[in-house]
Amino acid sequence: MTVNLKDVKQIFREKQYKLTTQRQLILQTFFDHPGQHLSAEDVFDIVRRDSTEIGLATVYRTLELLSELDFLQKIDFGDGRNRYEINTSNEAHHHHHLICLTCGKVRECDDDLLEALEGSIARKNNFEIVDHHVKFFGYCQECREKREE
Incomplete structure (x- = not known):
């Protein structure tokens, strides 16, 4: 919507x-x-x-x-x-998020590489998957550069 x-x-x-x-x-x-x-x-x-x-x-x-x-x-x-x-x-699926553990900055990641995995899980478990959420936690470029200084 x-x-x-x-x-x-x-x-x-x-x-x-x-x-x-x-x-x-x-x-x-x-x-x-x-x-x-x-x-x-x-x-x-x-x-x-x-x-x-x-x-x-x-x-x-x-x-x-x-x-x-x-x-x-x-x-x-x-x-x-x-x-x-x-x-x-x-669409049913939303973008994923990259979350910096130092500054808290959140970036969106539009790559959705989970379609095949999701289909396999649905078939094996006889389960209709309607959505998923993925969050990646790590360090943004700016925070990594500050740590290296």
Whole structure:
């Protein structure tokens, strides 16, 4: 599902949710920061610049709702904070992530070399696989260069 404001408004109406100004601001944050993996605190800091009337609890609730409605992808990178990114994929499989253990920078990796393995696992186990998530942990080029200095 590729997210756009028209679809958001329609689905909110269908589900009988209100698309409040605060919810729109939170969603707009992801449109304004494409490709970034934002935590609730990141979103809160960004939104507070334009709206001092918003609370962190509202951001958390809204992120959960947008994730449940499939407008955002919720990702756990193992650092104790959920991250979110706008759902831009029409495909069942999502990109993979490269996570630096030093600076925490996250890069996306579009290579999906698991198709054959996934098919084999599905056949052997008589199991329909609908998705998978892969995270690679290591050190980015900048952090490796700093360590070598």
